Amino acid sequence: MKSLQQRHDFGIAPVILFLSIAILVIVVAVPVLLILFNAFWVDGTFNLADVVKVISEPDTYQALINSLIISTGTTIGSTIVGTFFAWLVTRTDIPYKGFMKAMFLVPFMLPSFIGAMAWKMLLSPRAGFINRFFMRELGFDGPIFNIYSYAGIILVEIMYLFPFVFIQVCGALERMDPTLEESARISGAGLFTITRKITIPLVLPSILSGALLIMLYSMAHFGTVAVLGIENGIFNIPTLIYQRIHQSAGSFASIRTGTVLATVLVITAAFILWLQGKILTHGHYQIIAGKSFRPMELKLRALKAPLFIFCVAYIAFTIVLPTVVIFLVGGLKTYGLPFTWENLSLNNYKFILFDYKLTRDAIWNSVTLGFSAAIITMFAGVMISYVIVKMKVRGKGILEFLGMLPFSVPGSVIALGVILAWSGKYGVNLYNTVWIILVAYIARYMAFSLRANSAALEQVHDSLMEAARVCGASMWQTLKDIVLPLVRPGMIAAFFLIFLPSLRELTVSIMLYSPTTRTIGVAIYTLNEDGETVMSAALAGIALILIVVGQTLINRFTARKGAK
């Protein structure tokens, strides 16, 4: 037998680990730590009393309460709506299920601040189309509904957030072993009893986990409250942070208020995620089917037609109507004119696409920022995920902890942290440049990349890599020939998961933009604030088209992958 030549595995593991930790520390950990530091340290000493003082200021206190009211209302409403629709399309004989399921997922794609703008156009107390219609044509004394209210904000958020629960519950109901329900039936229970006593309790963990996601999202949500609340003096945490930072141009007091509020957000988010993790690991029942038959369908009988009409009306009213309004208003010569043919044209669209420097810059900025952020985050994410999922190396625990951070840091917190870190105080000044937005995007979307890439890497079983090693491949050759080709779908998914949302990003960019670094979201928002309603609507329309086309392409791509 020929004698063997020794080869070593060189120490590339520590290098990758170090790089991964460095990226997460610089991009995510430092900004968050700076926020905590600024919140709790005054003149170099730890000062809790001051934090309490900031929180008990009437404005701050009110914003905290508002965030709580809005997110609680939104969570309860979305959970009811989402669970009800999920049950309807998976467990009843309601017609056109596939179509309805697809339609209920559409709000996922639509940016809720654009939706809020549409609802403002429809239901603002004096100028809203619906209110005006009722007052002028039907002789009502006042508006039938004021969208500038808690109820208005909550309703609009429900419309855009209920899919979180809908998706989770649909998934659980579809995967659930039908014999769990059949055995209740053979025990003598009718279908309504089964739904109440068996089905709903079994999917309760999924419902709760979706509800907590909504809670988290709504607490930290900027757009809807910014569009609908500020008018009436309703601020929540992110909008108050924005307002303070924006108006007082970085004064010490406003930064402190901001950091204290951001700290509250981070702690709440971490708590919600911890709770969700607990529900998912401990409360989850093993209810997934082995072999399966179609689950039983509840025959709705007399309720079938009314429920069907209700669903269609819901879709028409919450999804179609606002979208149509955006496009129509975007076509108007001047806001306030009636929708007649002579008032409508494509001129606004042409203008903002080709002639208007502000919107052209915004589109260019968003596309380049989104693209760069997606590319960078995709590669960083695959490296970090590789360490977390595949490598056995000392010090991995730190990375696993750091890897959790991006999930629990809301957008407005990241924006504030980035301002603190990159405004020249620590040697690098990126403020008012496009770079600061890029850094913030990377931090904000790192979670998406980590999730997609870890999922892809977990599919690559260790033995696939070990097989390459015994074939004679070195560690680098194994990475190049086996691992990278196999996680490519995960990387592509990560790219789109970052690129598309970044096209409509508002929360982060609104706090970081300068006159030359507006993004699409910022442009839509500021145009709207400045009363350029038609231009704002036209740009929103363009954004919707970009997003829907992009999403359709990804769905095609992932569907083809799935079929393979």
Next chain:
Amino acid sequence: MEEIIKIEGIVKNYGKHNVHGGLDLAVQKGECFTLLGPSGCGKTVLLRLIAGFEQPDAGRISIGDTVVTDPAGGVNFSPDSRGIGMVFQDYAVWPHMTVFDNVTYPLKLAGVAKDEMTKRGMETIAMVGMEGLDKRLPSELSGGQQQRVALARALIAKPSLMLLDEPLTNLDANLREEMRFEIKELQRKLDITVLYVTHDQEVALAISDRIAIMDDKGKIRQIGSPWDIFESPADPFVFSFMGIANFLPVKRSGGDYLVGDGKQVINWKKPSNDSSDWVAGFRPSDVEITHGGEGLRGTIKRASFLGATMDYLVDIDGTHLRTSVETHVALAKDLMFKDEESCVISFRNLLWFDAESLKGIEQQVEGRGAQA
């Protein structure tokens, strides 16, 4: 005989859990050697230590005349420098490469010229019976075909040593049987050494030149040919692991050996020493069941018709044993017993075990005994 793998004093711990505590083993060149043991006994860990995927805490491993692992001497060959072929339980064929690309990957790494690579690739693919499928992707193959690809990939670089880690476990019963013959054929034809890891005693018996039986503590209980292991088990663990086992407690009383707490005498040659507590071990086929004549008197506790066999649970003075009779024999010889019928048991073969040696495996014995 030349030793191709030599393992000396291997110690391996996972945290506080000790998997191997000073294990020695040698595999001869050209043989098919099987590590057989229950799941979790550390046999796969041993294989991975040999492949270089895991490092021992102490001990030495040599392949051929090269020491490839020796933590004390700072020797640690990376897996790609050990010159071995390996086949995994989950096939581990690369889903993004065609059959041909999978099989020829080792040659590509070795920088073999393209013509040569094509020639050898096609030969090896043909050798495992996959002609005409070289352009397929693994997703278009059955489990058995994927395992053939894995086999071809491990063989193509002509390694002198092949490690097989439960390669047949994920296949269905028919295919498993088919493949074990093919692996044996290839091993003979190519004259390579195979180290095979499995928990399936039937595969081990069918395929091996020698078998090492490991217990759940990672200790090797016996090494020998399949026939030796089956016919002359070193201890009750080996005996019960290799097939359905009955253990009857027996007490010495004077010169007689009595079953259980009863008075019936076992009519068999005496054990080797004078201990008073014994266990008689035998397989269902070592027992003859009749209506009368010489032997132990018992009653049928449970008669089950299982198609090919009649399965009986027999009570002898409060202790139970199992035996079965092929249905056609039972029909021909009037041995179709019913529940509660009395019967007579005599032995064709019987092994004496010290009652002490049986402690601790009783649980497992019952479990395996029923897996007929």
Next chain:
Amino acid sequence: MSHVRLVNVTKKFGDVTAVNNLNLEIGKGECFSMLGPSGCGKTTTLRMVAGFEDLSEGEVYVGDRLISSPAKNYYLPPEKRDFGMVFQAFAVWPHLSVYENVAFPLRIRKLPATEIDKRTKDALASTNLLSAAKDSPENLSGGGKQRVALARALAINPDVMLLDEPLSSLDPHLREEMRFEIKDLQRQYGFSILYVTHDQAEAMALSDRILVMKLGVVQQIDTPLNVYNKPANKFVFSFIGLSNFLELVWGVNGAPTLKSEDGTPSSVPADILPSDAVCGAQGASFSIASRPYEIDFVAPDSGGLKGVVSRKSFLGEIIDYQIKVGGQELRVQKGRRAPGPEVGETCALRLLRPFFYQ
């Protein structure tokens, strides 16, 4: 007296006929098994009896009561049929305790609280679950979960118990134990069992009668021993144990001749044919079926079937031979101590219990 009765039952899924004109009568207190490969229609039949599938044609009765008839547009929903049923995946509810799982059917029937408690405890006692009553079924083993499912099905003391592969998810040791427990419960409670399985040994051990099914068509209905002793056709023969088939044709003067691919027919001695073999026209095909453990090696000069050993493996209790006979292969299994030929040697075989199938 027949208890469950299926009359001309047919079930179609689109163009596929899953069950074709099935007639069946199950006696009171009988254990009746439906046996067949997956997709043979056995589970569909069970689900039609349970009421989870509609019939395409035919009628189902329990006693004198009609429970399903598409012609009469009558269909009693499953919750009104008062059956007990146990599913392969256990289907115990993880959000309810063991006790509440078992009490569920009684609560649905709004029985008085004391009655519910008594019957639940009885059912738990019969299945050895009393000590686990307060536990969550998630903490039980597979066997424990299946006991909960059995107790739940027993609670209402049903006349008919439907069992859908109830033991397939258990490990072999437990499977055997549970088999006897089901049998004991049946003795204790006196229900009829309709049992679906693909495991022939399980069906043989449990049943009073067995139905063997293939592609929705009944192949044989008989007692276990009769199914083993006289399989109705090749399919039944091959489904209930290891099997060999020699394919032959009738040659000149009714001489049985082995089929071969290269066209050189080799004749075989006529004494391998079973006594019930019926000579057919020259060129007509037939098969001889045998079981590997029902073949003996005999002295070469004493006639028998000639073959060459192509493979021999020691499997512990048995030695497994593969023998080439003409162009065909036979498998023979003998006890490990029985003498036998080596690989490459010629041998002569006698089939102990050959079956003749046209």
